[in-house]
Amino acid sequence: MDPKVIEEADRAKDEANAAFKARHFAAAIAGYTQAISLNPNGNPAYYSNRAICHIKLESYGAAIADATKALEIDPTFVKAYYRRGDANFALGKFKLALKDLKLAAKAVPRDVDLKKKLEECEKEVKRQRFEEALAVPDEEVVLVSSTVDLSMMDVEESYKGPRMSGNNKDGYSFDLEFIKAMLQEFREQKLIHRRFAFEILLKAQELFKSQPSLVEISIPDDQHFTVCGDVHGQYYDLLNIWEINGYPSESNPYIFNGDFVDRGSFSVEVIFALLGFKCLYPDHMHLARGNHESKNMNKIYGFDGEVKAKYTSVMADVFRETFCWLPLAYVLNSRVLVLHGGLFSKDDVTLDDIKKIDRFREPPDEGIMCEMLWSDPSPIPGRTPSKRGVGVAFGPDVTRNFLERNKLDLIVRSHEVKESGYEVEHGGLLATVFSAPNYCDQMGNKGAFIRFNGNDMVPHFTTFDAVPHPDVKPMAFANQFMYGM
Template structure:
């Protein structure tokens, strides 16, 4: 990082490269830099709408990744396969960056640093695990306290409450973490107007965007998760048609091949944490769009080795047993 007395620190490409190498070697960055990354990223996300419109030029491409869940070494592998984020290689990471995997600090700092380096070309959606209640149970709080300190936990709480809920690509593809809504008639403007600067509520547009899942059954049915809902192909079709959209891309669920196309080809689930929690045996995937046609192209990949730190190493066993 480069710094001066008036502007604080400026993230540089050299700093990010060095930081990734420190993380790969299982070292942390200095707390001063860590706090600065979170502070600057929070300020940047606060300035965005709850639904962000992204334009992909006709001669450019754009990559969407699903859940990473603290699997830092698999994140590095995505960037090895598909290139690091840059002005010519933009990315959207669709929520659930942290929890379960025990390298969540490394994942979130890497993503935030690239956001600061390329603010127009690196995009992050909030997932249901970017929340206080999930972080307390599934490991992120414990990991942040172990690697940094308790104050940093509070800083991440505020940061997560500033993350956008959805992105619309070229006015044709909507990307959000969970799924569609418990009521008919929700518009893109309704998502734009949603107050996201809070912990996720138990119902409404924000809750559904973070928690809902597609279902093979028509209509709306209760969710197996106990929060959000399951929605059928008819709900997907009616929402997309009413909002002039072609496709919904979401994440939130493990898929054996890393992705699944459902609802008559109009809904894609993409999940980017291969061999989830070191035990599921699934592949990871990412989706790439070209601006000229916005047709999805899938790349699947397998897990890579990581240091011998088990998933959930920092989880709260007491809370999990409740």
């Protein structure tokens, strides 16, 4: 190859490296892609470096593809085994991750970081095998929620936090005054009593059980409705949304469109704030399931560890069961479909098919429930493999055909960081909204929410910046494996 072309490719790589160090991951991907286009089979580092950028942007399928290409060029390129192992671990594919990490460890047995990752991965594989060995038929499963005895959780006189109305013997109830006091307690980095926490959690679970997988909502002509995207444990940014747009109420209804927890280290506070308002205003506060409302994601990205640190392992199990009852989608005024991820690998899916989903389960690896939680829009017509390694990438024609088949006007989804907090795609037929500004304290993005007026159902976008929060870093409760990613 012409040495000048190789030199130009390496220069593009160096610029991409600088962008990566500055945490401009999309710019870094563009730089590595330029280097690859100039010298596609010459340097495995181009692909391996692009893979780590994809991991930072949670495009794990693209990361696996890049790491695999790097290894095709040079099977001894150890960093590519790292990257592929990281991406598979993030997807909960622990056995595949372990295989790659073992290969890397043979090449660099003294790498301390790799040794830690290998230990974490081995632990997860053992846990998975143990759970599989103990698995019982569905009809024999005893739900942890059914074993919780609230009467055994006395609220001690020494407890100084917000109190619900009632007593230990006769039970408790709560109102808006309690919820506001709870929000302030959380703001001050304190917790409510576990009895009150379980009261909210179990009441919310019963409400979700009573709802179908697809919920239809009517918005009168003279009223409005707000849709928020991912919050990801960023409690102080959640409070900021309500300071801008008002608390949820009968006259100020909301949907929060999945991924309430994980990554941000105030996920417990976020979920109890959302569930508290759900219990107060069950017909005006709505929550849709995201891909992070699942057992594997919670164990990897922090929510499971946070609940156990702040409360108990029993509560973590009750959350897992509660998340399985979350509705999967909402239709607003028979015109706007709201769901977390996106559309489907098949053309014939209808709203009735969504209604019929038996959703009380962990998300499967394929099928329409999986795709609703994981898929992403693409500018390319038709369907292409997902950059995430799960779900599908669907083009403008897929969106248009789905809307026409189901007599809808618009799809609102979340699931992806957007620099402006939102993006309108597919000729105005699809909107993404993301409500966690400066995601993970590093992305620099704005947050956004969408407001609809019932009389015309036209989306109106409001953007906002991140607000300060206490010095608790994102991922503080996450699996130790993730810190090196």
